[in-house]
Amino acid sequence: MAPSPSTDDTLSRLRGPIAPQPYTARKITALTANPGCARRAVLDAAGVDKNALAARVGFDARFGQSPFAISRGNAFEELVKADGYAALFTLLRTELDVPVREAGVADLNTVGQNPDLKLRAAETRRLLGRVTKGTDERLILDHPVLTLQVAGQTAYLEPDAVTHRIGGRFYIAEIKSFAAIDGQADPGKVAEAAKQxxxxxxxxxxxxxxxxxxxxxxxxxxxxxxLLICPKDFANQPYGRLVDLRQKLDAIEFQLGRLDRAEDLAAMLPADASFDLSEGRDGRPARTGRELADALDDLTAAYSPSCLDFCELAQYCRDQATTACEPARLGTSVRNELPGVDSTRTALGLIDAALEPDPTQADIVERLRAADRLRARRIGGVA
Ligand code: SF4
Known part of the structure; x- marks a missing residue:
């Protein structure tokens, strides 16, 4: 009997010949925001470019950071790390009250000019081992590569910096380009940075x-x-403050534990399903938009309006949920109130008794009819 393909084989076959897009902290926070969505879990594990996929199936989302925001962020990060990381050292001293004059920095953007993530992850582990043994107690790691198991896959992640140990503890330092005006940054952006x-x-x-x-x-x-580092006021002067992560840590750890293994989800797809976005030599796409959409539809989605905040495929999934009259189109709370009711058409049929409820739906029918009576009274009162 032929051996079954490995997970990596299955996922790379699904993606086709295009290089995979790696997991990022931003992707992982999006995944944990909707852990029941098999569609996103498989696409992220396979490294499919979801922006490009959305465009190919007719929903050009243009989701994510603008090129302008990315280059502004990179320029600010260079400023923080300029002159032998002088600004970073100053912030560590003022915010964490530690002597940092003699601290060293290991630049892990490459290892011997080699940017390979696995090589950088191995070097990061080696240096962390030295720091934890006290051999390189004062070493700051610039762009280390950390590993995390996500839906059964290994994600390689790059924080901006990991500090030397301060009071026996490492601190993550993140450099963001949004400004802190009078010591206050946009709470939504700070919350997003904290999740990452x-x-x-x-x-x-x-x-x-x-x-x-x-x-x-x-x-x-x-x-x-x-340690959140961002520009101060309207100048480009680095400003830093410590941000508490305890609630976010609990929430993300819990949601990571709820993710199904991408391997098991991918195994449920038909053998010919593919998200291959490549083109042949003649410029013709390997897969038509219709074939890509069919493969998407083979993966169970769990749409809710909050998907619009974080997922490149939100317009596609919303359109699908609207066409199918899914209760989730009206929000997660409506979906949760109507377990087992597949559409708002079914809900209306249960209210006016055009549909016969099954025995497990007695409570739901009661709630729906109570809501309908309330609505009728409200309308009557207004009239
Ligand atoms: S938009 Fe679609 S693919 Fe993305 S998380 Fe929501 S349901 Fe899943």
């Missing part, structure tokens, strides 16, 4: 396990705060 930092904290703890620490020691070795 929480992913890095969890990944650093997992990486420390691989270095040989036990679970308690790994948890204790990483602070549950992170």
């Amino acid at each position: 930092a929480a992913v890095y904290v969890i990944a650093l703890r997992q990486t420390l396990l691989a270095v040989g620490l036990d679970a308690q020691a790994a948890a204790d070795a990483v602070a549950d705060q992170f």
Whole structure:
């Protein structure tokens, strides 16, 4: 009997010949925002470009950071790390009250000019091992590569920096380009940065396990705060403050534990399903938009209006949910109130008794009819 294909084989076949898009902290926070969505879990595990896929199936979302925001962020990060990381050292001294004059920096953007993620992850582990043994106690890691298990896959993640140990603990430092005006940054942007930092904290703890620490020691070795660095007021002067992560850590750890294995989800797809976005030599796409949409539809989605905040495929899934009259189109709370009711048409049929409820739907029918009576009274009162 022929051996069954490995997970990597299955996922790379689904993606086709285009290079995979890696997991990022931003992708992982989006995944954990909707852990019941098999569609996104498989596409992210396979490294499919969801922006390009959305465009190919007719919903050009143009989702994500603008090129302008990305280049502004890169320029600010260069400023923070200029002159031998002078601004970073100053912020560590003022915010964490530690002497940092003699601290060193290991630049892990490459290893011997080689940017390979696995190589950089191995070098990160080696250096973390030295720091935890006290050999390189004062070493700051610039763009280390941490590993995290996500839906059964290994994600390679790059925080901007991991500080040397301060009071026995590492701190994640994240450099963002949004401004803090009079010491206040946009709360929504800070919350998003905190979610990503929480992913890095969890990944650093997992990486420390691989270095040989036990679970308690790994948890204790990483602070549950992170150092947020952003421009101050309307100048480009770096400003920093510590942000608490405890709630975010609990929430993301819980949601990571709820993700199904992408391998098992992908195995449910038909053998000819593919998200191949490549073109042949003649410029013709390997798969038509219709074939790509069919493959998408073979994966169960869990649409809710909040998808519009974080997922490149939200317009596609919303259109599908609207066509099918899914209760989730009206919000997660409506979906949760109507378990087993597949459409708002069914809900209306249950209200006016055009449909016979099954025995398990008695409570739902009662709630629907009570809501209908309330609505009728409200309308009558207004009239
Ligand atoms: S938009 Fe679609 S694919 Fe993305 S998380 Fe929501 S349901 Fe899943």
